[in-house]
Amino acid sequence: MRLGSGAAVLRAEASGRDDVRRANLAAVLRLLHFDGASTRSDIVAATGFNRSTVGSLTSELERAGLVRERPGVVRGKGRPSNVVEPVSTSVHVLAFDVTATEVAGARVGLGGYILQVRRRLHAGHPRDVGKVVAMIATLAREMDARAPEGSVPLAIVVSVAGSVRQPDGLVRRAPALGWADVPLVALLQAELESDQGPPFPGAMLITAGNDGDFGVVAEHLRGAARGIQDVLYVRGERGVGGGVVVDGELLKGVGGYAGEVGHILVRPGGRPCACGAKGCWEAEVGDDAILRAVGRDPKESEIDDAISDVAIGRKRAIAGVHKIGSQVGLGLASLVNIFNPGVVVLGGSLGALYPTMEKTLHASLARALGPIREQATLVRSELGPDAQLVGGAEVGFVDLLDDPTGTLAALRGEVDEQGSGVVLESRSS
Ligand SMILES: [Zn+2]
Incomplete structure (x- = not known):
């Protein structure tokens, strides 16, 4: 749009x-x-x-x-x-990443350079769509104002942890945000037109897409999977997002929703998932599951608490992450069997905790077929929390x-x- x-x-x-x-x-x-x-x-x-x-x-x-x-x-x-x-x-894209905990924004220049990053917690109110839209618009204004004189804004691109319809940017389902049928792009457009800021160029693109798709594009073009034509990317967050590049092209599916790896079934009758089903991969290995596994209350702790528990060597935390690792490997085994990727990139909390869960993860990944497993190299995300911003920006440069x-x-x-x-x-x- x-x-x-x-x-x-x-x-x-x-x-x-x-x-x-x-x-x-x-x-x-x-x-x-x-x-x-x-x-x-x-x-x-x-x-x-x-x-x-x-x-x-x-x-x-x-x-x-x-x-x-x-x-x-x-x-x-x-x-x-x-x-x-x-x-x-000379030109810039304003890229955003909306997760269950924060809105991140970046001004990305030609060449894919991140020139400015802003991160703002929305402190547990992701359901408040109006608030999130206003945050994005405010950050867009601030970052655009900081761009050097003459730099042309090409696009505003928003990454969302959910299924985003193309080309109108309607967020169909974003379970981790509690969103259903949110016309994110239309709302953002209306917000930018109604505020008092200077007008953006009439031809500027405003669009939204899935965080896993942006993540895999970023790691494939500029990160840990550079030069690899078949890539699986998995991001651990409150939900688990994913994206797949097949033969150098992003796998989209008929509606553009392909790669919703968080909702594959890994444990029949398991934990309830925000999508309404039980035993989804994200219910078993998402941030809330990790927090419970390390002995913390997901309502009172952040994933960074779990990561530091592990870093300081708390035994219970390490054992909990080992357990999570085998569930991560189980989901990956199915995905690796289906896609035969050359590289599997782990981002978000799963990337951060990969060194701790490596053994148990690989033990359950071993159930993937040998020839396929041998070809898949597991790596941590190189772009980390910037992956969605970098990948989203590439959409804006197209x-x-x-x-x-x-x-x-x-x-x-x-x-x-x-x-x-x-x-x-x-x-x-
Ligand atoms: Zn689910």
């Missing part, structure tokens, strides 16, 4: 006339966004374009303010190749990486000589 509906049409008209040029600019910008600073020679090698084409493309991106060039260092004979790098402060100059023109409200002459001055949805 976009703040202004006219912008997408405008961009389609403006960009339709030179698809090849647009695709070539996109290829170069994508390379720089994901690989960082590269020499012109690197770009020639990676894209297969000739030198003069690369020179002309990087110049156009530089004129748009998205990249900068500097002289390279001489290596061997001949002239040094110019180094081209993404300008992290349009720019598909059509760098057209997207920028639409966001800046510019119209080129082929355009309709309509200047987008304000939000008009």
